[in-house]
Amino acid sequence: MDEEVKLGIIGFGTVGSGVVKILTQNADIIKRRLGFSLVLKSIVDIDISRDRGVSTAGIHLSTDVGEILDNPEIRIVVELVGGYEPARTFILRAMAAGKHVVTANKALLATHGEEILETARRSGVDINFEGSVGGGIPIIRALKEGLAANRMVKVFGIMNGTANYILTEMTENGESFQNVLEKAQRNGYAEVDPSLDVEGIDTAHKLSILLAMSYEMPIIPEDIFTEGITGISSQDIRYAGDFGYKIKLLGISSAHDNVVEARVHPTMIPEDAVLSKVDGVFNAFYVVGDVVGPTMYYGQGAGMMPTGSAVVGDIMELARNVRAGAERRVHPLGFETRCGEKVVQKIADLVTKHYFRFSAVDRPGVLSRISGILGDNQISIASVIQMGRELRGGAVPIVMMTHEAREADVQQALREVDQLEIVQDRTMHIRVEDETLRGGLS
Amino acid sequence: MDEEVKLGIIGFGTVGSGVVKILTQNADIIKRRLGFSLVLKSIVDIDISRDRGVSTAGIHLSTDVGEILDNPEIRIVVELVGGYEPARTFILRAMAAGKHVVTANKALLATHGEEILETARRSGVDINFEGSVGGGIPIIRALKEGLAANRMVKVFGIMNGTANYILTEMTENGESFQNVLEKAQRNGYAEVDPSLDVEGIDTAHKLSILLAMSYEMPIIPEDIFTEGITGISSQDIRYAGDFGYKIKLLGISSAHDNVVEARVHPTMIPEDAVLSKVDGVFNAFYVVGDVVGPTMYYGQGAGMMPTGSAVVGDIMELARNVRAGAERRVHPLGFETRCGEKVVQKIADLVTKHYFRFSAVDRPGVLSRISGILGDNQISIASVIQMGRELRGGAVPIVMMTHEAREADVQQALREVDQLEIVQDRTMHIRVEDETLRGGLS
Numbered sequence: 095m096d097e098e099v100k101l102g103i104i105g106f107g108t109v110g111s112g113v114v115k116i117l118t119q120n121a122d123i124i125k126r127r128l129g130f131s132l133v134l135k136s137i138v139d140i141d142i143s144r145d146r147g148v149s150t151a152g153i154h155l156s157t158d159v160g161e162i163l164d165n166p167e168i169r170i171v172v173e174l175v176g177g178y179e180p181a182r183t184f185i186l187r188a189m190a191a192g193k194h195v196v197t198a199n200k201a202l203l204a205t206h207g208e209e210i211l212e213t214a215r216r217s218g219v220d221i222n223f224e225g226s227v228g229g230g231i232p233i234i235r236a237l238k239e240g241l242a243a244n245r246m247v248k249v250f251g252i253m254n255g256t257a258n259y260i261l262t263e264m265t266e267n268g269e270s271f272q273n274v275l276e277k278a279q280r281n282g283y284a285e286v287d288p289s290l291d292v293e294g295i296d297t298a299h300k301l302s303i304l305l306a307m308s309y310e311m312p313i314i315p316e317d318i319f320t321e322g323i324t325g326i327s328s329q330d331i332r333y334a335g336d337f338g339y340k341i342k343l344l345g346i347s348s349a350h351d352n353v354v355e356a357r358v359h360p361t362m363i364p365e366d367a368v369l370s371k372v373d374g375v376f377n378a379f380y381v382v383g384d385v386v387g388p389t390m391y392y393g394q395g396a397g398m399m400p401t402g403s404a405v406v407g408d409i410m411e412l413a414r415n416v417r418a419g420a421e422r423r424v425h426p427l428g429f430e431t432r433c434g435e436k437v438v439q440k441i442a443d444l445v446t447k448h449y450f451r452f453s454a455v456d457r458p459g460v461l462s463r464i465s466g467i468l469g470d471n472q473i474s475i476a477s478v479i480q481m482g483r484e485l486r487g488g489a490v491p492i493v494m495m496t497h498e499a500r501e502a503d504v505q506q507a508l509r510e511v512d513q514l515e516i517v518q519d520r521t522m523h524i525r526v527e528d529e530t531l532r533g534g535l536s
Numbered sequence: 537m538d539e540e541v542k543l544g545i546i547g548f549g550t551v552g553s554g555v556v557k558i559l560t561q562n563a564d565i566i567k568r569r570l571g572f573s574l575v576l577k578s579i580v581d582i583d584i585s586r587d588r589g590v591s592t593a594g595i596h597l598s599t600d601v602g603e604i605l606d607n608p609e610i611r612i613v614v615e616l617v618g619g620y621e622p623a624r625t626f627i628l629r630a631m632a633a634g635k636h637v638v639t640a641n642k643a644l645l646a647t648h649g650e651e652i653l654e655t656a657r658r659s660g661v662d663i664n665f666e667g668s669v670g671g672g673i674p675i676i677r678a679l680k681e682g683l684a685a686n687r688m689v690k691v692f693g694i695m696n697g698t699a700n701y702i703l704t705e706m707t708e709n710g711e712s713f714q715n716v717l718e719k720a721q722r723n724g725y726a727e728v729d730p731s732l733d734v735e736g737i738d739t740a741h742k743l744s745i746l747l748a749m750s751y752e753m754p755i756i757p758e759d760i761f762t763e764g765i766t767g768i769s770s771q772d773i774r775y776a777g778d779f780g781y782k783i784k785l786l787g788i789s790s791a792h793d794n795v796v797e798a799r800v801h802p803t804m805i806p807e808d809a810v811l812s813k814v815d816g817v818f819n820a821f822y823v824v825g826d827v828v829g830p831t832m833y834y835g836q837g838a839g840m841m842p843t844g845s846a847v848v849g850d851i852m853e854l855a856r857n858v859r860a861g862a863e864r865r866v867h868p869l870g871f872e873t874r875c876g877e878k879v880v881q882k883i884a885d886l887v888t889k890h891y892f893r894f895s896a897v898d899r900p901g902v903l904s905r906i907s908g909i910l911g912d913n914q915i916s917i918a919s920v921i922q923m924g925r926e927l928r929g930g931a932v933p934i935v936m937m938t939h940e941a942r943e944a945d946v947q948q949a950l951r952e953v954d955q956l957e958i959v960q961d962r963t964m965h966i967r968v969e970d971e972t973l974r975g976g977l978s
Contacts, residue, residue, distance in 0.1 A: 239677060242853075243847075406685030
């Protein structure tokens with residue numbers, strides 16, 4: 095029973111180096127768990143000369159992906175190239191060759207997931223992607239197996255470490271978005287092109303994978319309303335604090351019969367809620383099932399070792415399946431068949447509380463004009479806490495919290511307000527969630 | 537591919553009823569996940585006439601356990617009898633008959649786990665027990681598979697819903713232990729004999745299972761230092777609050793080379809730590825791995841539906857293995873072989889901060905006598921916040937927090953203090969944990 099299972103890694107970047115390090119450093123415990131050895135045969139990258147600070151003794155390094163894809167000994171291919179191409183082609187070729195695949199590539203899964211899953215099915219191979227959502231947090235496994243007895247009711251959380259790091263730094267140090275972003279880029283916490291992270295796209299990618307696993311939907315990130323954090327100012331963070339809130343970039347979903355609510359946007363949440371305490375590069379996912387009730391999962395959402403932990407866990411699962419002859423034991427998304435159509439609720443129909451920061455000239459009657467427009471659009475004001483602090487150009491911020499209001503009404507009202515000659519800048523608008531996101535944690 | 541997998545349930549109590557309800561209510565989604573049906577053939581209980589409020593249409597009800605254990609059609613036996621006997625015998629008989637077993641019986645696993653696991657190995661069958669620890673929280677799966685790439689560093693948390701409910705009520709309403717316990721018994725949150733829960737024994741049982749899965753140890757609850765919450769007074773909870781702490785019953789473990797620290801006791805933790813916000817019947821587990829870093833898992837730790845969720849998830853996993861011919865795909869504890877001996881650290885060697893409440897007579901020189909004894913035993917006082925409130929019989933409480941001190945020294949000092957004629961009652965002693973239990977959550 096000591097036959098080994100062989101694997102190859104394509105992509106020797108940060109996560110690839112972490113995976114190699116874990117396979118070496120924890121080889122003993124991995125073998126005791128499995129009862130057999132994992133053998134990393136080959137690593138392929140366009141650059142195999144750079145020193146990654148990890149030992150590659152006994153591992154074949156090559157720039158030719160064929161050394162992995164065409165090697166019949168290799169049963170598991172680990173794709174850590176990232177991006178769309180050539181990652182997609184590598185995965186499809188590996189599957190066609192009957193190899194199982196592990197990836198942490200959420201952008202690829204969100205965009206080409208249906209094609210990849212269909213290819214896996216036809217080829218009779220598995221694809222695991224725990225590292226694609228929540229870094230080292232075993233959230234994919236929880237949805238696929240641990241909570242399998244449940245009809246999912248809600249799934250939401252902090253899903254992007256870069257955006258969370260930026261908001262945390264802005265909150266703690268009162269710095270501007272731009273300053274913190276530049277610091278994050280210098281520290282390697284943010285990409286040179288940070289748009290996937292700060293525009294909410296990466297969160298939407300991850301949420302689209304969770305939606306498919308929770309509500310039996312196809313993977314459709316384009317149906318998820320997505321708004322990033324680039325417009326958030328340290329002023330808004332300060333006002334949020336005055337109201338007792340923090341601002342977090344959340345992915346939020348819930349299901350009611352065949353209608354799924356799915357959205358990504360900066361959200362004001364009570365500062366004593368547990369999600370408000372999830373800071374820096376940490377992620378947290380709430381999953382509410384119909385029988386289990388609220389559950390929560392927390393850990394580092396990205397990084398060489400946490401994501402490496404997830405990738406190696408995935409490799410171990412697939413190696414077990416290879417050894418047991420139990421390929422396709424579980425569908426990659428957790429459902430062998432999906433129930434009928436699900437419809438994503440239009441954002442126009444969303445009902446939440448809202449925060450507005452209007453930039454108005456300091457003149458009598460301004461508040462009455464604005465509140466008149468809100469009233470005409472069925473938006474009722476809960477409180478106005480700030481006004482009269484003069485800014486450049488004579489504008490003053492008027493800051494409001496509303497009661498629950500329909501998004502379509504809010505958009506209409508803001509269009510009208512922003513056309514007033516007494517309003518100098520586009521109104522800042524942040525959605526507010528109170529009780530619904532506590533998930534049982536006081 | 538639509539062959540069904542048949543199962544039987546022994547024990548039609550609270551969790552058994554929950555399992556039956558879930559199998560009925562979520563039969564559609566369970567089938568879509570699996571691609572085949574689970575069929576509950578038989579339920580056995582000594583009482584099959586009582587109405588449990590769940591539909592048993594099409595299910596054979598019997599008082600004869602042989603109807604399940606001797607039925608070759610039944611591949612999975614769900615043991616929900618609880619307690620040691622006859623549960624142990626039923627499980628061993630089911631295994632001998634080649635049936636896979638699902639149980640939520642932590643007391644049995646903690647006490648007879650080694651025998652049961654050895655019988656499972658010899659019989660080539662699986663045993664799943666997600667519901668035995670953390671109710672519906674998939675913590676067993678996280679340790680066994682999700683975090684399998686890790687060498688575990690720390691595992692700790694709130695593992696008993698009854699004790700947590702009692703401490704929560706005592707904290708929120710200032711009520712006495714006895715009053716809250718009686719209320720909990722009336723509400724069904726506590727057993728008629730609550731000793732397993734309030735004496736910390738149930739937490740030690742659960743922790744012993746987690747230790748085996750985390751550190752490759754045998755299941756040895758008797759090696760875990762265990763102290764319950766029966767001595768905690770509302771006074772101590774109030775003083776804890778004055779110091780900025782809450783009191784929680786924690787299971788705590790960590791590993792350093794071959795030495796494992798493992799203990800269960802009421803613990804003062806900072807009131808802004810996330811564990812302090814885990815209230816009522818909720819549980820939370822921190823798992824710190826060498827590569828994943830800190831992770832946390834939270835949900836309802838007990839109850840008909842949460843535990844039912846875990847049990848049905850276990851049934852689904854085993855049914856998948858049966859269908860794939862992949863029995864024993866993963867060892868029940870996650871390790872095919874264990875590394876050499878682990879030693880549980882003696883409690884005498886534990887170093888923590890401490891809270892003391894002395895009951896001394898109100899007389900000059902008392903504080904000097906007590907602090908002299910502490911000093912002689914290398915215990916350094918961090919602060920004294922309360923003294924001089926007279927109680928019955930002229931005794932006053934002197935409340936202290938210490939710096940880090942060795943448990944053996946503390947025990948010696950308390951023995952000496954409690955022998956002083958100026959000390960009227962046994963000194964209350966609660967261990968204090970600060971930074972170490974935050975696990976990355978600020």
